[in-house]
Amino acid sequence: MVNTTLIPFGPQHPVLPEPIQLRLVLEDEKVVEALPAIGYIHRGLEKVAEKKDFIQTTYLAERICGICSFIHSLCYCQGIETIMGIEVPDRAKYLRVIWSEVHRIHSHLLFLGLLADAFGFENLFMQSWRCREYVLDIMEKTAGARVMLGTCQIGGVKRDIPDDLLKETLKTLDLLEKEFTEFIPGFLNDYSIKKRLIGVGVVSKEQAHVLGAVGPVARASGVEMDFRTTGYAAYKDLGFKMVVEKTGDSYGRMKVRLLEMYESMRLVREAIKKLPAGPLSVEVKGNPNGEYASRVEQPRGEVVYFLKANGTKNLDRFRVRTPTFANLAPLLQMLPGCQLSDVPVIVISIDPCISCTER
Amino acid sequence: MINAEVKAITKETLKAEVKAKIDGGNRFVTMTCVDTGSDFDIYYHFDLNYQLSNLQLKLAYGEILPSVAEITFPAVLAENEIKDLFGIEVSGLPIDYQGRFVLSENSPKAPLTKNCGMALDVRVKEEQ
Amino acid sequence: MVNLLKLIFMNLFRQPATRLYPFVKREPFKGGRFSLDMDPALCIYCGICQRRCPANAIVVSREPKSWTMDPYKCIVCGYCAEVCPKKCIYMRNTSVEVK
Numbered sequence: 001m002v003n004t005t006l007i008p009f010g011p012q013h014p015v016l017p018e019p020i021q022l023r024l025v026l027e028d029e030k031v032v033e034a035l036p037a038i039g040y041i042h043r044g045l046e047k048v049a050e051k052k053d054f055i056q057t058t059y060l061a062e063r064i065c066g067i068c069s070f071i072h073s074l075c076y077c078q079g080i081e082t083i084m085g086i087e088v089p090d091r092a093k094y095l096r097v098i099w100s101e102v103h104r105i106h107s108h109l110l111f112l113g114l115l116a117d118a119f120g121f122e123n124l125f126m127q128s129w130r131c132r133e134y135v136l137d138i139m140e141k142t143a144g145a146r147v148m149l150g151t152c153q154i155g156g157v158k159r160d161i162p163d164d165l166l167k168e169t170l171k172t173l174d175l176l177e178k179e180f181t182e183f184i185p186g187f188l189n190d191y192s193i194k195k196r197l198i199g200v201g202v203v204s205k206e207q208a209h210v211l212g213a214v215g216p217v218a219r220a221s222g223v224e225m226d227f228r229t230t231g232y233a234a235y236k237d238l239g240f241k242m243v244v245e246k247t248g249d250s251y252g253r254m255k256v257r258l259l260e261m262y263e264s265m266r267l268v269r270e271a272i273k274k275l276p277a278g279p280l281s282v283e284v285k286g287n288p289n290g291e292y293a294s295r296v297e298q299p300r301g302e303v304v305y306f307l308k309a310n311g312t313k314n315l316d317r318f319r320v321r322t323p324t325f326a327n328l329a330p331l332l333q334m335l336p337g338c339q340l341s342d343v344p345v346i347v348i349s350i351d352p353c354i355s356c357t358e359r
Numbered sequence: 360m361i362n363a364e365v366k367a368i369t370k371e372t373l374k375a376e377v378k379a380k381i382d383g384g385n386r387f388v389t390m391t392c393v394d395t396g397s398d399f400d401i402y403y404h405f406d407l408n409y410q411l412s413n414l415q416l417k418l419a420y421g422e423i424l425p426s427v428a429e430i431t432f433p434a435v436l437a438e439n440e441i442k443d444l445f446g447i448e449v450s451g452l453p454i455d456y457q458g459r460f461v462l463s464e465n466s467p468k469a470p471l472t473k474n475c476g477m478a479l480d481v482r483v484k485e486e487q
Numbered sequence: 488m489v490n491l492l493k494l495i496f497m498n499l500f501r502q503p504a505t506r507l508y509p510f511v512k513r514e515p516f517k518g519g520r521f522s523l524d525m526d527p528a529l530c531i532y533c534g535i536c537q538r539r540c541p542a543n544a545i546v547v548s549r550e551p552k553s554w555t556m557d558p559y560k561c562i563v564c565g566y567c568a569e570v571c572p573k574k575c576i577y578m579r580n581t582s583v584e585v586k
Contacts, residue, residue: 212433
């Protein structure tokens with residue numbers, strides 16, 4: 001005789017950084033079905049973009065998300081530059097890569113802290129976010145603000161990083177690597193973490209492809225997909241290697257993001273070594289006309305910006321599809337079959353950024 | 360579209376074309392709807408080996424869009440969003456949120472169309 | 488487990504990782520963007536900053552010469568400081584206390 005209950009998980013839950021509701025159908029502590037309900041922070045940004053001109057929309061695109069903000073503005077600027085046929089100078093491309101990868105490190109450290117908090121390991125939560133403060137200090141010194149950098153503009157970048165700040169960045173990365181040796185092995189080898197993450201929320205490789213998973217969720221299941229291999233900005237000169245795992249469970253998703261942090265640090269060091277001299281931006285004249293879908297790799301996956309311009313200074317259509325929107329379908333596949341106490345861990349392991357999902 | 364091919368299809372050939380794309384190994388990326396002033400342009404984006412390919416469907420105002428969610432499951436979220444934001448009727452959805460996926464009760468109706476409705480305030484309604 | 492034991496042991500002898508704000512404050516970094524300020528002597532009231540602001544926070548009028556900014560609407564993006572022809576708007580690297 002099984003008891004069937006319907007439990008609403010969210011929108012307010014201590015483990016969620018942003019509101020999302022999952023309606024879970026339970027049979028005696030085991031989840032049988034899950035249905036998502038979003039719409040709690042819909043701001044209508046796609047409509048606002050029709051009223052602002054295309055240069056002001058750069059600032060709007062930056063503020064869609066509070067964690068992956070620079071990469072949103074990078075995708076938008078690359079889209080408009082392709083429509084207008086503008087070629088960005090080399091120094092600007094390298095600076096954009098440096099800021100993107102530093103952004104990726106901060107986002108993955110945030111994820112590691114939230115994941116540790118999801119199963120109650122407050123010590124690792126505190127250590128991850130303490131190291132994240134070093135990264136945010138780099139961003140404040142070089143760009144002016146902690147998360148909303150505001151340095152990407154159509155035609156290049158706005159600010160330069162002088163040599164002394166580059167040296168400080170390298171010193172901070174060395175300090176970060178030293179601090180990582182203290183607690184990152186704890187994430188990988190601790191007995192209680194392994195017990196809670198291995199085998200929880202499994203998605204196989206075929207399911208990940210059919211359900212449209214992107215980013216670390218797909219790479220942890222064995223699907224080799226990373227947009228940085230196409231070589232936008234300066235990635236083709238820097239030699240980028242993908243991190244892929246084959247297990248498909250939450251432990252694999254955590255390991256992919258952890259190893260990606262080391263890859264990002266290597267990319268920043270390479271980019272600083274090879275930084276060429278030159279102008280920072282190119283002047284922009286006229287209005288865009290045409291349509292294009294630009295895609296970039298965010299910390300959570302692949303983001304698609306569909307931009308349609310008609311020759312006036314307002315854009316006709318500004319459509320954003322963020323990676324968490326695409327990862328909601330694999331989430332509905334991971335949940336049935338698990339226990340109720342595993343639901344917070346699974347929801348955090350796809351790294352949800354709900355303000356991106358709903359714009 | 361720059362650097363991507365666009366193929367124009369009709370409502371009758373929609374399901375066969377989408378099935379051909381999925382069977383060819385493409386991954387469903389997303390759907391986009393544009394209000395051109397005279398009709399709706401619905402794009403279906405697919406990806407294979409980092410190359411984007413698109414299907415474009417023209418829908419007149421008031422027509423019903425058939426759903427492709429039985430062929431590819433991730434389309435169900437994108438179609439619900441288009442139903443909310445543009446007011447297009449979609450037939451055959453396996454999960455139907457009936458206009459409450461992203462919008463709430465007092466939101467304007469079909470906000471992304473060119474002539475959208477006004478938002479209702481519950482207090483204003485009670486006064487009258 | 489051994490790594491964390493070592494970390495816990497070292498934490499007994501290290502200083503705390505937090506600062507005792509507001510008694511100990513950090514020096515603000517140069518080039519920060521935290522609030523907006525302008526120099527009224529250089530302004531020519533052309534209105535370019537009002538047209539470019541993404542948040543519609545600046546109101547400029549020519550006839551009775553006035554320049555107002557709503558600090559609650561400002562998103563500190565810095566666009567007005569870039570396009571000002573006389574460079575009279577500048578970004579401060581601290582935020583101002585509202586009395």
